[in-house]
Amino acid sequence: MRLEVRVLNPIPQHVDIAVVGAGPIGCALALALADSGRSLALLEAKEVLDSRDPRAIALSQGSRLILERLGVWSVLAERATPITSIHVSQRGAFGHTRLAAGQAGVPALGYTVEYGDLYRTLAGALPVGRAQVLTGSRVGVVRPAAGCGLLSYTQAGQERALTARLIVQAEGGQSLPATGKGKDYGASAIVCKVRTSRPHAHVAYERFTPEGPIALLPLNDDYALVWTTPANQVATRLAWDDMTFLAALQVAFGERQGRFLAAGPRVAYPLRLATAIPTPRPGLVRVGNAAQTLHPVAGQGFNLGLRDVWKLAEVIADTPLEDLGSAAFLTRYRALRRWDVGGGIAMTDLLVELFANEWALLRDARGAALTLLDAIAPAKRLFARKMMFGAQAW
Numbered sequence: 001m002r003l004e005v006r007v008l009n010p011i012p013q014h015v016d017i018a019v020v021g022a023g024p025i026g027c028a029l030a031l032a033l034a035d036s037g038r039s040l041a042l043l044e045a046k047e048v049l050d051s052r053d054p055r056a057i058a059l060s061q062g063s064r065l066i067l068e069r070l071g072v073w074s075v076l077a078e079r080a081t082p083i084t085s086i087h088v089s090q091r092g093a094f095g096h097t098r099l100a101a102g103q104a105g106v107p108a109l110g111y112t113v114e115y116g117d118l119y120r121t122l123a124g125a126l127p128v129g130r131a132q133v134l135t136g137s138r139v140g141v142v143r144p145a146a147g148c149g150l151l152s153y154t155q156a157g158q159e160r161a162l163t164a165r166l167i168v169q170a171e172g173g174q175s176l177p178a179t180g181k182g183k184d185y186g187a188s189a190i191v192c193k194v195r196t197s198r199p200h201a202h203v204a205y206e207r208f209t210p211e212g213p214i215a216l217l218p219l220n221d222d223y224a225l226v227w228t229t230p231a232n233q234v235a236t237r238l239a240w241d242d243m244t245f246l247a248a249l250q251v252a253f254g255e256r257q258g259r260f261l262a263a264g265p266r267v268a269y270p271l272r273l274a275t276a277i278p279t280p281r282p283g284l285v286r287v288g289n290a291a292q293t294l295h296p297v298a299g300q301g302f303n304l305g306l307r308d309v310w311k312l313a314e315v316i317a318d319t320p321l322e323d324l325g326s327a328a329f330l331t332r333y334r335a336l337r338r339w340d341v342g343g344g345i346a347m348t349d350l351l352v353e354l355f356a357n358e359w360a361l362l363r364d365a366r367g368a369a370l371t372l373l374d375a376i377a378p379a380k381r382l383f384a385r386k387m388m389f390g391a392q393a394w
């Protein structure tokens with residue numbers, strides 16, 4: 001299914017809320033605001049709301065609940081593979097933890113979907129009558145202000161402008177200012193589908209290696225692989241033929257899932273941590289990757305962005321129109337998101353840095369921590385809940 005360009009006529013000049021970027025997060029926000037009574041414009045640089053991005057996304061149980069409330073889960077569920085167990089271990093050292101859905105009291109810890117399926121489902125459900133969807137519209141200058149802000153965009157070679165009480169930046173991580181708190185991980189994630197000799201039985205793996213984490217996510221009959229690869233190795237690994245790639249992956253991951261039998265086309269994503277400057281600007285708010293771009297370890301980025309969307313929609317619903325984008329509005333939203341976002345950033349970064357260190361004492365301490373976590377059921381349940389529902393969950 002390809003969604004055709006929808007440029008509405010007449011093109012709006014003023015809306016209550018303008019969302020920059022109709023990626024999965026921008027689309028989710030438009031859905032969440034469908035019944036808010038606020039006029040809404042969604043501006044997207046691409047001509048067509050579609051994606052051939054080959055990454056797979058692990059949706060948490062918490063995201064499933066939000067997607068249900070947005071009315072899209074029933075469609076997506078047909079294309080989602082449940083994850084009933086997650087195996088966490090480190091290569092070449094003792095210690096592992098196995099999280100199970102039953103122990104956490106949920107039917108599944110999460111679900112793996114293709115990014116394209118997730119995106120098409122959200123975009124296909126956009127409330128076109130209630131949201132103005134402007135495709136082929138690249139936003140340039142954004143001038144937020146308390147009361148009413150202005151943004152300019154280019155559409156079909158023409159410069160246009162739009163005023164809005166609130167401008168929501170959902171345009172992904174490219175726009176995140178270099179001045180934010182962040183770092184380059186000096187690595188890329190190579191993603192592709194792989195087949196293993198043992199059926200996946202809905203078990204996902206997070207395996208920490210000295211080079212970085214390797215994730216296997218059950219997807220249909222195969223696994224979606226996310227292989228963290230040092231920057232200087234990326235070109236070489238992408239150029240490998242299937243046999244060489246599979247043999248190297250076998251060495252890096254080990255035999256826990258049997259033999260790696262086949263691999264699909266490979267794509268690499270550079271990995272970085274970037275976050276928005278904490279100083280709020282009246283009339284402007286960032287969500288999803290435009291607010292925080294994380295390492296994909298533990299699959300947190302989209303899940304965190306969806307919780308941004310849900311909370312923002314709640315705050316918008318509770319705020320009188322004239323106060324949208326005011327200092328009080330921003331303070332309230334930021335207070336509601338602070339711990340979850342901060343926890344997500346800290347957790348992913350800590351996992352990457354802690355497990356990358358090959359110092360023997362630290363390696364043993366990690367092994368002991370994994371073993372201990374595995375043995376203490378309440379601790380395991382709490383950890384699973386934080387992975388599923390965010391840092392604020394208890």
Ligand SMILES: Cc1cc2nc3c(=O)[nH]c(=O)nc-3n(C[C@H](O)[C@H](O)[C@H](O)COP(=O)(O)OP(=O)(O)OC[C@H]3O[C@@H](n4cnc5c(N)ncnc54)[C@H](O)[C@@H]3O)c2cc1C
Pocket residue numbers: 020021022023024025026043044045046055056057058059137138139140170171172173189191226269287288289290296298299300301302303304305
């Ligand atoms: C390898 C990998 C694996 C991942 N795995 C997981 C996972 O398992 N679980 C998980 O939760 N997360 C995962 N993530 C993170 C997840 O992919 C992102 O958090 C999510 O895709 C971000 O969506 P977004 O809508 O915020 O941004 P984007 O997907 O980047 O969308 C931004 C949109 O804005 C548009 N845009 C940009 N600039 C402009 C402009 N100036 N004007 C108009 N439009 C504009 C773009 O065209 C695009 O459509 C993974 C990431 C990677 C790299």
